[in-house]
Amino acid sequence: METNNNLNPFSKITADKLKCVGEQYQTPLYVYDEALIKQRCKELNNLSAPYGKVIRYALKANTLAGILRIIDQAGLSFEASSLLEVLRAQHAGIAINKILLTSQETYDREGWQVLKPLLKQGLQLNLCSLKQLDDYSQNIQEPYPLSLRLHPGQGSGESASRNTGDAYACFGIHQRDLPAALQKIETAKLTVARIHMHIGSGGNPKLWLKHVDTQLKLIQEHFPAATILNLGGGLKEARMPEEKAADVHELFQEALKKVEAFYQKTGRQLIMEIEPGSWIMANSGYGLTKIMDIKSTGAYDFLVCDGGMDLNLRPLLYGARHPLYLVRANGERLFSPFWDAGDRDYVVNGCCCESGDSQTLNALGEIEPRRLKQPEVGDYCIIGGLGAYGSSMAASNYNSHLAPAEVLVKENGETVLLKRRQNLNHLCQNEILYDEFL
Ligand SMILES: Cc1ncc(COP(=O)(O)O)c(C=O)c1O
Missing domain, CATH: 3.20.20.10 (Alanine racemase)
Known part of the structure; x- marks a missing residue:
């Protein structure tokens, strides 16, 4: 059990820092180290x-x-x-x-x-x-x-x-x-x-x-x-x-x-x-999401986050496993797979209209719940290992979701915006309205 507020052994970015970046730039968000x-x-x-x-x-x-x-x-x-x-x-x-x-x-x-x-x-x-x-x-x-x-x-x-x-x-x-x-x-x-x-x-x-x-x-x-x-x-x-x-x-x-x-x-x-x-790049990047809802089917408990396959397609594409961190809304680390023992199994989903929009899938595309700790709505669920094949590969506009902003945490701790979040105009700008043909 690591008592500092870091998420893993290889990065100095703390849970609290990520929470501040999430507040400043709005989730879902890519953050790089x-x-x-x-x-x-x-x-x-x-x-x-x-x-x-x-x-x-x-x-x-x-x-x-x-x-x-x-x-x-x-x-x-x-x-x-x-x-x-x-x-x-x-x-x-x-x-x-x-x-x-x-x-x-x-x-x-x-x-x-x-x-x-x-x-x-x-x-x-x-x-x-x-x-x-x-x-x-x-x-x-x-x-x-x-x-x-x-x-x-x-x-x-x-x-x-x-x-x-x-x-x-x-x-x-x-x-x-x-x-x-x-x-x-x-x-x-x-x-x-x-x-x-x-x-x-x-x-x-x-x-x-x-x-x-x-x-x-x-x-x-x-x-x-x-x-x-x-x-x-x-x-x-x-x-x-x-x-x-x-x-x-x-x-x-x-x-x-x-x-x-x-x-x-x-x-x-x-x-x-x-x-x-x-x-x-892999461990130099995180996908910051906020837990929007917590649901259960009796068989499985679900965390519904504001980013999923539109942030990280790799679990759906080939059952890739990414570390999932939980951070309280006040910036305290609740769970890191590197240091904390979990006590409850969760399926971690995005909010796309797709049952495969899950961060907890195996290579056959089946749900494989992850042992985590019990979070609350409003806490952060952070996808680790997302610096490589994250934003470059994600299904970012599915369900008309906007591609997230991307932010760098510099060596001195300052944050810099590397890419702005898309807006509705970006989604529609190349479309030709049918009326124009008439
Ligand atoms: C030709 C070639 N070089 C390098 C890479 C990088 O691979 P990795 O990210 O696994 O290091 C790839 C990945 O597909 C590739 O196709």
Whole structure:
């Protein structure tokens, strides 16, 4: 039992502070912890890599401009999953030559018109299919160093839908298509400088390491000009007290040993790249909700909060478990899964008209009540682990709910608004009223 008013062991933001932020900016609300974001970036910057390293933050985890600026200032580079994500990062002030674009997208003439000047400015393009390779060689004449995403053949993730490496995931060029890809590369006289694989999110670290061998073998056999080994993201962050985070330092050291052995064997020094999203951002963000109602069906007791799937879609999407904290309306911590024993089971719901709008679901979409303490209407229910894949993924406008404001708690304790709450006008502004057709 921790007697201070903190919510967990990794953040200095207290229950009382979150209550004040909730009062000032109105719930539901995303709140981020600058100190923890910076600490995570620093830990990654400290990883040793004698032949060079690039740490790319996976933009999809959280694409808010204010967050990107913190990560940029901490010296990280970026990984984008769509052309619009690249443009959004540019809008936030990120230099184009710090971004690697790895996408399932293919582009029409208009798309290439947007891409071409970006490539000139140093955007790096990671090609993920034979069609992308064809399109690239038809559209680009300049000898930019190329990057290839290869399908690992075997993947691992926290759930099947977060495994990007098995046969049912179509990310990257499958190794059965490698001969065709190599043929196209030779014909178009392209130079492959980077080989990339991403096995999934939050999966088995042993498999993550095994793919270092797979990649090195491919580089040795087929890519004599490759200088960069990109190992993807997916490093597991522990959101719940019973989870174990990936030991990034140890994993990187083990990967480095393989890269050193490769150098001894081939004389080739490879730059190492990783692209974590969750590991940097997950625990740096909270979803603040207020308990609006408390109900029971006899079988289950429900806390109905003013934010749910519109704040955090992950439980409904793949049964993800997030820590749920309870804070009294006066700012006192009532319950933290890290320190307090609960005494009553609750289903924690949002207020969308959807029975799956619950923060307490398992991977089958079934209700799995959480042992908490008994709160009152007006207390706060705070969803932890929501800095990554929270606001960037939520079903924010379902039931015409407004996307929440997003606030940063700075290292010195001050709060800054990073994004305003939507208003009714934002919901309707692109709609065309039927009358206008008449
Ligand atoms: C290519 C790629 N890189 C990096 C990431 C980031 O993964 P994580 O947030 O699990 O670190 C993802 C996530 O889907 C990805 O697809």
